[in-house]
């Protein structure tokens with residue numbers, strides 16, 4: 122679990138129930154627009170991959186339903202694909218993170234800068250702030266250059 126031990130401990134203290142090795146595959150509804158539950162697929166840990174991590178694999182035919190009034194999707198830190206989809210020419214890596222020049226944080230679209238989790242993947246506030254400062258200097262230089270030449 123990608124969390125600190127104390128975060129896990131606090132979550133349990135606050136009443137969170139963990140259902141390990143169960144992958145939600147479908148949100149169930151009552152046909153009138155209301156959620157009634159989730160279908161979950163039972164998983165098992167497979168052989169370690171090249172990184173040593175044992176990837177979860179579905180156990181064929183083993184699903185079950187979990188009743189629910191509300192379903193909140195709060196999984197992972199994947200970048201929203203909306204921005205690259207709306208900005209032609211914006212280069213992203215295989216995880217959907219925006220590719221930037223590491224010195225200036227400028228993207229493949231001239232005059233567009235990015236930093237933080239959207240560039241680094243799930244990282245930290247300190248790194249995001251550092252990239253923000255770097256980008257701020259570069260944006261200032263870019264605007265100064267652009268103003269001088271126009």
Ligand SMILES: Cc1cc2nc3c(=O)[nH]c(=O)nc-3n(C[C@H](O)[C@H](O)[C@H](O)COP(=O)(O)OP(=O)(O)OC[C@H]3O[C@@H](n4cnc5c(N)ncnc54)[C@H](O)[C@@H]3O)c2cc1C
Nearest residue numbers: 198201203204236237238239243244245246247248249250
């Ligand atoms: C549960 C959890 C615990 C964490 N704990 C820590 C910790 O203890 N210490 C630590 O250093 N880091 C922690 N982090 C990581 C930290 O939160 C991030 O690294 C940091 O917030 C990244 O900053 P950011 O500015 O890049 O992105 P964000 O903080 O995610 O900010 C991006 C902003 O852009 C907005 N946005 C998104 N799409 C659009 C759009 N299309 N138009 C306009 N606005 C948009 C979002 O609403 C958001 O406000 C944690 C993260 C999580 C999820």
